[in-house]
Amino acid sequence: MWARSRTGTGVGPTGLVGREGELTELAGFLDMAAVEGAVLLLTGDPGVGKTALLDATAELAAAKGVRVVRGSGVEYETDISFAGLHQLVGSLPQELGRLPRSTREALDVALGLGAGPAPSRIAVLNAALSLFDEAAKRQPLLLVIDDLHVVDQASRAAVSFVARRLGGRRIGLLGAQRAESDASFRSTGLPELEITPLDATDALRLLSRRFAHLPRRILSGVAHEAQGNPLALLEFAGSAGVPGDRHDQGAGWASGPGRDVRALFGARVGRLPHRTREVLLLAALEGSGDIGVLEAAGGPDGLGELAPAERDHLVMVTENGRAVRFRHPLVRSAVVDGSTGEQRRVAHRRLAEALADQPERRGDHLARATTAPDEAVAAVVESAARSSLRRGDADGAVARLRRAAELSPDQTVRRRRLSQAAYVAAWVTGHLEVSHEIMREVEGVPAVRSLSAATTAGFLVLVTEGDADTAHALLMEAIEQAPMSPGPPSGELETALFTLTLASQYSGRPEHWQPLSTVLAQLPAASPAAAASLGRVHHDLGSVTEGMLRRLDEEISRLRDETDADVVIRTALTASYLDRLPGCREAVSRVIRDGEAVGSSMPALMFVALDDLYTGRWQPSADAADELVALSEETGYHLFAQVGHYIAAMAAALRGDLDACRRHCEAVWGWSGPRRLRRLENCAHQAAALAALGAADFETAFRHATAICAPGVLPPFNPEAVWSAPDLVEAAVRSGRHAEARRHADALRDAGVGHLSSRFALSAATATAMTSGAEDMVRCFEEALALPGVEQWPFEVGRARLAYGEGLRRQGLNRDARVQLAAARGRFEELGARSWEARAAAELRATGMTRTGRGKAGEALTPQELEVARLAATGLSNPQIASRLFLSPRTVSSHLYHVFPKLGIASRAELRDALEALPPEPPATRP
Template sequence: MTEGNKVGWDSFGVPNENFRVDRVDLAASWSSDPVRSTRMADVIRDDAGLVGRDDELARLAAFTVEATTTGAALVLTGEAGVGKTSLLDAAVARAAGTVRVISASGSEYETDIGFATLHQLVVPLVDDLALLPRAMAEALEVALGLGVGPAPSRIAVFNAALALFSAAAERQPLLLVVDDLQFVDEASRAAAGFVGRRLRGRRIGLLGARRSESSPTVQSIGVPEEHIQPLDDRGAARLLSHRFAHLPSRVRLELAREAQGNPLALVEFAGSTDLSVPWTGADNPQTDSQSKDVRTLFAARIHALPARARDLLLVAALEGRGDLRTVEAASGPGTLLALAPAERDDLVSLTADGRTIRFRHPLVRTAVVETSTGLERCNAHQRLAGALTDDIERHADHLARATTRPDEAVAALLQKAAQRSLRRGDAAGAVTRLRRSADLSPDRTALRRRLSLAAYLAAWVEGQLQTSEEILRELRLTEESTTPGGAVAKGFVALITDGDADASHALAANAVRSLPATGASADEHDRALLTLTLASQYSGRPEHWRPLMEYVDSLPEAAPHEAASLARIHFAPGSVTEGILGALEDALGRLEDETDADVVVRTALAASYLDRLSACRRPVTRVIQDGRDGGAVGSSMPALMFVALDELHSARWSESAAAAAELITLSERTGYHVFRQVGHYISAMAAAHLGDLDACAEHSDLIRRWSAPRGLRRLEYCAHQASGRALVGAGEFEDAYAHLSAICTPGELPPFNPEAVWSAPDLVEAAIRTGRADEARSHAGALHESGIHRISPRFAIMTATATAMTSPEQTAAARFEDALAVPGADDHPFESGRARLAYGEHLRRLGRIREARAQLAAARDTFHELGAATWALRATAELRATGMTRTARGAVGTALTPQELEIARMAASGLSNPQIAARLVLSPRTVSTHLYRVFPKLGITSRAALRDALESAPGQ
């Protein structure tokens, strides 16, 4: 190095305050080289301002003020070389001194490492982790490889990162700058979007840049964007005249035309022009298309460097983060001296703290790699692997890239790294590493196991069916016959996508039988048994669940989230042991701290059958948010299902319908069609309670049309349950009985048929109201004998109400009182309201009018508050039958809706319900429901009173 450059560096390689001056001297000393001298002049003039970017700089200045006072986010987009990075640097320069700036950038060689870019943003704030609650700090430490512990959910990592940035901004406004978003790993990109959308009210700015031509999968992170246009003709001319005044005007015009306003192309083309060759436009050999390709120009400059400098640039490019210590560890002493030629030629620079190497542009990094040989890249990866032994994922990645033939040691290390990725909540990284591990597996059995696990994780956790199916195709090419692990993955995908329970059951059953002989792990066996359980569940057919339960009977009790316990719970919820219930309660107590999304989902699955979903609400909501922010989409769908079911059972039916609608949309988009049917079921049940009979029928019909041809009896039962609940509420008991008896024969509650349990009170009531008293008593007895009443208060109320409805007159009242006295009954208003309605009906038949009115009025008011329209109408009609003409509180005088008024007028004119329905394009059932609502509002009890009531009602 020259003496001037030695002045610019201290003995530790850190630039001193005179570094810029030394570079000017260096540029002057190279003035004999017109290419290098103009390029160095460009750097100096860049410090004074950007040509043609006054408007952009003004907007960035305003953004910085807004961001550091009230919080804001912005991403600059544009083609490569348009000046995005220069604008980011200008914004950072203007913010310096008053704002703390933390910069990061994506690397195309680290896109497989989850949270690699977030790591760059968090590490400078590592001392501030002590300001966070311990759980938050641990989530970040584990996700970023700074500590060990259970895998955090991505939403926990995102919240922790936001909390860390907020804590730092309390002392000084914070500007987070992320360049090259198109190369940022998916987990970090999701984190940036999460943080960027939540900055309002915080003194934090997020400023990013990405190429507009990048892949559609990395387009937007959900924050405002500004597209940076190429320079116009005037701006291009100004840039060239300021920086390359020595070039003839005709040459500058030709350069401007060729570069099409791209500043990087303008500078590189002009800097590479050799004036010793006469300029003749297209005829000049220096102006052909190849020489005007910026990457080619960078490649030529790289090729001219000393071999040692080229080697160091390659190591730095493949290292990805620009960490000088890692590059030095991989390259040996003398790194800074050897990099000097590349630094002088403005291909790289060092950050002010001397710790990070920055490439002038991502195209430089790309050119460095493209100009290297395969052997050179393998050697660089090998050295980087040796320098990163403390980071198992990066160590394994580099070692794998350095390995050109199957190697079990490397393959095993990659599988271990994949497990580490899963523990950090990076399912995508785990899948990628498992696939690489399979590629390097010399043993075909190990290869298939690794591919099988990757396919399963891609489908169940990551939610990437396309990736899973691609891996399964790879697996088929390696198999002489289907391996157990491959069979499980294929069976699982067949079930959740196509609803093929037969194929899924056959594949999983064969795997369960053959896995023990292969030395399979407990996890492999559990995945096979879970797939077999799910296939049996959706099928609902004895030929599927009987062999499953014969096998499960031979297994010991397991944790609630394990497949053996889930099979037992699915088989007969009312018969689960006290051991399983106690273990579930313990698991629910720990679930708040559980970071494994698969464990959360499986535990919630057990809780859904045992009426304990409310205890899972916060953990499953985290899983959902993680999926919304680009995390484990596969896990988020069952999590959405559990939230929707919790809302349904809690009588928050509008909220339940909203969650179910999101589940339907997500399932349609991802191809998980079984989950879509579950969404339709929950939507149908919510509509049934709200009295929207048409919506209930529509969702139920969709389920039946999809499920019946596939033999998915469980889903057909779901459709019948929803239809039966809606019809019982509307008082159409004969039709309700037809639906409900299709689920099970009265008096029987078959295994693997939870809908038979949940719809039992509906079938009992429908049987009573249609003169089938014996069937009703038999079914109420079966419900009690199932033991479901000991599982939860809600199930206890349901069982006690069914028993009371079928009890002899002399004991029925006491049984109804038992139902209403169940501890926690008030927490289940619909079930309590239903018990009161049945109790009031019983008392009215006995002539105990005053007592009947008390129960019926309470039921009516409960149903009104819940929005259970048809059930409220039933209670109101029963009250009228007691001679009580006062309608629901606040109902009389309530204005009719426009549709109610139109229907009421048509009915008053003598039209029948079918005639009204035909004119308004509604169903007769909907017309009937509207009229039930109209009567209480007008204070009447019959259709005949409509005309007079409408004439006397004000405003009607």
Template sequence: MAAMGDARAGLVGRDAELAALRAFLDDARSDGAALLLTGDPGVGKTALLDAAVDAAADAGMRVIRGSGIEFESELGFAVLHQLVLPLAAELGRLPESQRAALEVALGLGVGNAPSQIAVLNAALGLFAEAAADDPLLLVIDDLHVVDQPSIAAIGFIARRVHGRRIGVLAARRSGPDGAFRPTGVAELDVAPLTDADSLRLLARRFAHLPKRVLSSVADDAQGNPLALLEFAGTTGASGERAGWVGGPARDVNALFSARIGQLPERTRDLLLLAALEGFGDLHILQSAIAPAGFDDLAPAERDHLVIVAEDDHTMRFRHPLVRSAVVDGSTAEQRRAAHRRLADVLVDRPDRRGVHLAKSTTTPDESVASVVEVAAQTRLRRGDPGGAVAMLRRAAELSPDAGDGRRRLSQAAYVAAWTAGELDTSHELLDAIKGVPGGQPIGATAAAALLVLVTEGDADTAYTMLMPALEAATSVDGPRTGDVEDALFTLTLAADYLGGREYWQPLMDLVGRFPDPSPASAATLARVHHDLGLMDNEQLRRLDAAIDRLRDETDTDIVIRTALVASYVDRLPGCRESVTRVIRDGGAVGSSMPGLIYLALDHLYAARLSAASDAAAELITLSERTGYPLWAQVGHYAAAMAAAERGDLDESIEHCERIWGWSGPRRVHRLVKCAHFARARAALGVADFETAHRHAVEVCTPGELARFNPEAVWAAPDLIEAAVRTGRIDEARAHAEAFRSAGLERISSRLALISGLCSAAVSEPDEAVRIHEETLTIPGLEEWPFEIGRVHLAYGEVLRRQGRARDARRQLDAARKLFAEIGARSWENRANTELRATGMSRAQSGSELTPQELEVARLAASGLSNPQIAERLFLSPRTVSSHLYRVFPKLGITSRAALRDALDASADADRQ
């Protein structure tokens, strides 16, 4: 690594900081590293960044710089734009979905809104691609005024640089205005210089000044390098100084202001445009000042206030305090005029144009309000819901028509609650709407109903609010606005959780006014929830096509709503990647919670029980922390069902009781039924069939596969098995006939498996054998291991009762193995119990150990501990423990003490 001597930019007294930067750059070049410099304004953070940049370039690293800009902090991804723009070639090499996410988010292309996580992953992919050739250093100054979406991106990347040869070096001010501290990133505090170093710096740069003058300057500057240099530069040999005294940062600002005030008026105008433009783009500045040229910039260059890099057509201020002084020295009218001139030249960049127009206008103006609204929609499409809310609020303020103002505030309130997860903001906006004359727009009703639903669980009130509003809004022909779609979606959610014909029939009458809906629409959701059988083959084909497109979909709402429909018809595996993008490290907190619901259900249906429990726990924690208790109850259901299938009876019951305690008093009937479903599944696992039946009939009435009750479909095999095992044969047959009549087996392989289970359970033995054989040939059944295990178990039970012990053992052993693999311990025990009933010994039923499991078991039987076994077999102790966890149920034992006898019995059985 090239040395960073203190001669660079007059760096004196920074040996420790330079050593830390050298170590950081060495780490960044070899494996990746991140470092954050903190300190007061003018303390030398930028000079240290400059030194690191020079050293990195000397060492062959590629360097890209960006800087926060106080007057552009409202512009989403402004700083990320600075970091991405120099990587046009690498951007073209990214996968299409990542390239599109970045281009849309940064305004370099058009398309559907990317989720913030999609943008963050794409940015990381871009920088990793660039670092594949040469190590990459990203340098970001003034982090304390970086826009929030870019802050999320920088923190996301900084925590993931290891192994990628990417360095992230940033600087921020100390104090309350520098609140951003990326977790997991090392910090280096840049302290003021000592008195001795202050004098050494001054003596080096201002040898012509008397020592007493330098001592006075050092005393006034208090160790702040920028103040030292600026004070000394304006001090004569007599000790008189232009400006005034009272603290380094304030004094430097005053000095910069005085120097700027002495510039020609046209130069000051140009500097103000540059300060407010924020990116230093000479092309934009040239357009804004036409027909004048850049000759007026020369006085500022000569006074070392700005630096112009003609090779890349940019201009930057020598120090952020210069930019602040330029703006602070202008009048409000001058700033408005500058914003207007910038807006006039940014006609092809709606996001930035909207920001400048919003700041240039003081009175209501619909032409401006409409542009600002378009900018808000652009923010939303680019994955910045918080920025979209802020822009919609500003658009409402600028709306001369009260109705337009209410509509824009309504949109902001809904986005805040559903996408951004900002409940307080949504409440505040709805309160503001009440103060605007006129009736409440349907968008405000939708937002208010959503808040009531997700925060209080009051689905009845939400339904009562929305139904008349939607009846009125759809009573005439015309286009369905986004506000109407949001209202219908929220009404569907409310009816979903309420259940009951009295809620669903009026909704379905209303949905009839929405012909040929898209797969992600509220009308499609209502229809599939009302009756799975209404999904014909053409609709399923369209849904499958929509799911295929999700891989490149950047609109968070489309992903979430498509996944919701997909969850009813077993299409969640195709949504997994897109839903995960919405959740992980994303800024759309509101959308992350439904995303976690679908992720937990996807894991649950695929029998990844531990992963389902983890996603449910994450959902519960996030929902409770952000004030969305309704989603937390759904998390408790997923956790209850995962625990039920694992055989953790007490845990499952605890989650069910949480649901009943919260949902019951609020009449959230669907969640109450979900808890009964989980309780029935848990009871079946431990062969408590009477308890299972008692809870299953709470999910649905035997013999009736009611509409608006999807749990009745999924719980059908549980109800039928419990009824058969408790002697309620007629009831079981009636329910199996209801399921068969529904014709749901065509929808998915999982529903086909369930249909086979239901039919076989009430058939005569020979017919049941035939049905089970056919069921096990269903294409795609491998996606649903828990249901396959149930089929093998039921098949083995039928064969054993026919006296076909050998055939029964084959099916029961397949069931045992499947349940063991997915960790369904209580169901594994049921299979083992049936195996023993065929006459197979416990040792025989578990004799099929893998070679490594057998070796681990033998060593454990000899008395070796897990660490000793791990050392002998070159495994980790955790791996040894996992092997033994699988060995015990295979051998039908519960402790190490029984290992030797079980292995001996197994060996004897194999020899027979």
């Protein structure tokens, strides 16, 4: 740390009394910042001297050749995202112009200085850091930010982001905030320096230096009443010589020093000329102190009217002449407190006119200038909300939509705007409590339920309670009453259709998807990410045309520059059905990483977990699924938690962790069953079937697979039927149900899904090969494994090779079988698919590839005897063993007849112990 011992001179080098230790520490901070970067937060009560120390440090920095850029929180701008960052960026126009175009545009759009695609939050934060880096190239840079406790949330995030990345940069960040603030930076763990009141000696020393003309009696009284608060000391003493002032009368100050100082500032402001107070009010409400805005709002002579306030040291104009700064935040508060409501409304209207090129700030000032419902103003504020949403400020969008609703004269329009705010709060920001609060307002408005209200109510009841019945009923009624335009749906109708599609998907029941199909049939072709396209994909995967796939690929390619979380999630949702998640990975990861769109980050986690699952990264997939479950339960989105359990169950099934798979499946069945969410139940059956196949429990696998659909049938609105079709075919083949297996393989081939992706093509071809005749089997498997692009699906390739090797062994082609089985075993070993690796190893042993062990009687078991014995030891019956090994029950019985005496046992109950007593097997003999 850069702190040094406190000196005893009483007066610091800048003339501050009693702050020698703080100034010494700040000087050390500056030295460190100029070389390797540093951050420090000053904390303390109002008026304790934080701002004075900021000023002193800024002066010292300038004297040392450090460039100083200042900003401050403004309590009237806490709901304007990046208002604080705007002040810092606005002081560096030349450096901003030198940034790469994409970086500069991210800041321009986020701060409302330009138009374009909404940047992600992380892009804005990185752009701000790049800007400060650029500014520090020629000389060290000091960022000074006062009143951090009232800086807007987005700017606070930027300050925290920059503060943690200053190591090795010639940048210092010095901030100040009130100690009692609820919005404290303390949770970030950044270095702090607490500024405490002056002791009695220093308080009197300060008063004596500044007010030597006052009697000692008055100075002692002021020192006592001010409680060591420097600002209170100076202001109380400054008013003590005024005739008739309460200090001369020996009156005490019952309230706190900060409140009394604010009152004294108010008195000084009140003595200023009327025109000066008008310009001060504009500066206080505008927030950034931008001279250009104040000139436009206050008229050509407005700045000249500030002279009386400057002479009274209430405000100052920065050296570059671009901004007006208040001496202390309490001065700003006193200016606003001393104005009337009408004066503030007039000031806001003038500021709105001056900010015509900044829609969000203009909308904010217009909203504050308007007290009665006004549709023209409400429309401007709603437009500002849409602008906020486009640039990624979902919280700002919610606040502005609510304000637009308040200003809406028409009750129906008011309900629509409130409902939209509630939907954004639930779907994008993840603030369910805010969404429910807004919906209670909606229910209180005496009007017919709007389409937006039905959409939000349906979405909330679906994601929180899993009530697809209520969601579907609400949405169908509202959509049927809504007018249908000739073109693709947009706006409220599109959002309603998307939510209806979600409800129908999770329900998976005909009574829900059949009405949806009727609605979809009336709609024209739309964007691949539109609700209508999603519904059609979900209804029939095979109906997706090459043209739609090309359009989807084009939309995915544009996601790199798309940061509207809603667009990203909808595109990725369609892509997830068509094996195109890898192209969406970067965009959905941004949604998660930014952390602002909590609601959208849950489906984003789904897509990351699914992408990892399909491409063989099963541990990351399980980790993302666990994170999804935890986040969903924490925030109340219980429906999304079930998807997390499903993905975790699939990862566990593939890795052979049967207990974990069962736990996750039971969680899904336990929650979804009573709610009749058939699709989620099917998802759990898919995972359970896959786990059983890995464990070679083909009867159980067949039972779970046929719970999803009957053999030979791929029903509509049941994508799990397509995805689990290879599971049903394999389970049917290995359990002796060859007719059912062929019917289902034919159904998968006829569904026409092979053109969607190489994974679908491989699955369909493998199913066909498993059920083909002996004369065609080799050709079918070779064609399947030769399909282009299949290597990106490692598990499916390993599974195809395992089935191929099993088929060859069944035909007695052991040498050829070993090639495929060894390749399958190697693939499964690489993936960590333990149960599938064991299956491949067992098949290899059955080909004679592994040497046998010797029993207690000393006679060797043959490879097939050893395999039969191992299966019998698990408790399987002779017919079950016969089915798995493609033998007859009579042959199995014959093998066991020879195994018992070789192992020196007399019953099946002794098999497990006898097998465990066998000596370790020698290394496998490979061809």
